[in-house]
Amino acid sequence: MATPTQPAPPPLAGQVLLYGNPEPLDSNRHGKLGMNPTDRPYGFVAKQHFVPLQVGEFMAAAVNYPIIFAGDDYAPLAIMGLQAGENLFVSPEGAFRPGAYAPSFIRRYPFVGAKDDQAQRMIICIDRDSSLWVEGNPEVPLFVDGQPSEFTKSCIEFCSQFDQDRAVTESFCNLLKSLDLFETKQTTYTPRLPDGTAGQPVMVAEYFAVSEDKLKQLAPEKLAELAGNGALAAIYAHLTSLAGWDRIIVESSLRQTANAEAAGAVN
Numbered sequence: 700m701a702t703p704t705q706p707a708p709p710p711l712a713g714q715v716l717l718y719g720n721p722e723p724l725d726s727n728r729h730g731k732l733g734m735n736p737t738d739r740p741y742g743f744v745a746k747q748h749f750v751p752l753q754v755g756e757f758m759a760a761a762v763n764y765p766i767i768f769a770g771d772d773y774a775p776l777a778i779m780g781l782q783a784g785e786n787l788f789v790s791p792e793g794a795f796r797p798g799a800y801a802p803s804f805i806r807r808y809p810f811v812g813a814k815d816d817q818a819q820r821m822i823i824c825i826d827r828d829s830s831l832w833v834e835g836n837p838e839v840p841l842f843v844d845g846q847p848s849e850f851t852k853s854c855i856e857f858c859s860q861f862d863q864d865r866a867v868t869e870s871f872c873n874l875l876k877s878l879d880l881f882e883t884k885q886t887t888y889t890p891r892l893p894d895g896t897a898g899q900p901v902m903v904a905e906y907f908a909v910s911e912d913k914l915k916q917l918a919p920e921k922l923a924e925l926a927g928n929g930a931l932a933a934i935y936a937h938l939t940s941l942a943g944w945d946r947i948i949v950e951s952s953l954r955q956t957a958n959a960e961a962a963g964a965v966n
Contacts, residue, residue, distance in 0.1 A: 715811055716751070716804075717743055719828035723813075724851075726842045729825065733837025733848075740831060742793030744805055748780030751804045753864040754871040757933045759800045761940035763788065765886075765947060767906035773872045773881060775937075777802050778944075781903055781951035803861055812858040821862060823855050871930055875909065878917065880934075882910040886944045903948065908941060909934050 715721060722728070744750065752760055752775045760766060764777040780786045788796045795801055809829035812821045825841075841851050875881060885905045890898040914934065917925075925931040 717747060717808060718811060718824075718826040720826060721811060721813065721824040722827045724810075724823045724825055724841070726845050726847075730842050730845065731834050731837075731840075732825075732832055732842075733834075733840035733850075734831050735833050735838045737793075737831075739790075739793035741789045741795050741801070741805065742791070743808060743829065743831075744779075745786050745789045745791050745793060746784045748783055748785050749776045749778050750802050751775065752777045752802050752868075753804075753861075754868040754933050755864055756800070756802060757936035757940070760802060761936040761943075763799045763943070764940060765943045766937045766940040767884075767904070767908060768872065768881065769906055772869070773876055773907055775868065775872065776906075778904075778947060781947055785951060785954070787947065787950050787954065803857075803864070807854070807857055807861055810854045810858050812862045821859065823858055871933065874930060875934075878913075878921070880909050880913050881907045882913070884908040884941075886941075886948075888948045904944075909937060911938065 752764075752766060754775065756777075757766060757775075760777050764779060767776050767778060768774065769776050779788050788799050809826035809831055811824050811826070813824050814820075815822050839850050840848050842848060847855065883905065884907070885902050887900045887902045889900050892898045914922075922931065925934070
């Protein structure tokens with residue numbers, strides 16, 4: 700796996716993961732822009748094997764994805780594939796796996812909030828390169844009579860809530876860092892050789908995770924504080940999610956085998 704340990708997810712002030720050409724939302728520039736309803740809107744993430752995650756999503760996401768921490772800021776990530784270019788939850792056509800949780804980082808696309816340092820406010824941008832846009836006569840327009848449509852208003856509200864959740868997530872990660880709860884962890888698997896014997900273990904990822912030993916060593920009053928503010932539940936969701944590595948490894952292996960067999964059949 701191309702480990703996501705370094706670098707951390709790009710900040711909004713700079714290049715944003717998955718966004719090719721962010722532009723500030725503008726009624727003059729985007730007045731004829733909109734979308735048509737589709738049940739396969741996630742093609743933009745079909746080759747992305749990890750995405751940022753908010754702490755409030757840990758419990759829902761832990762059912763499907765290993766949740767790890769990466770980079771100097773210990774940013775939480777949901778692992779969606781074993782290697783770069785692979786997403787086990789999104790088809791090439793953009794359909795999300797039925798029943799799987801879609802992280803809010805994905806659901807807000809192609810909208811994104813960006814900080815205007817001069818005006819000290821958030822501005823809403825769209826990825827102009829997104830294939831989701833329809834220009835001319837969209838069923839769901841961005842603007843109606845020069846004003847944001849109800850769809851656009853709901854997207855702006857979602858981006859605003861996303862930024863609030865991100866601030867909570869940063870506080871959560873800073874708290875774990877201040878308590879020195881992180882440790883470097885590796886995930887490996889042992890391949891089966893053609894003769895049926897076990898091969899040498901292969902490392903597929905290196906990342907940060909909460910140390911169960913360090914967690915147990917916290918003072919009772921500190922554990923009570925973490926339980927009271929919801930951090931302990933998020934920590935346990937993260938730790939539980941790591942059992943999902945085995946499922947990711949198996950699914951990735953099966954997909955690679957199927958792809959190799961398909962390629963051989965074609966040749």
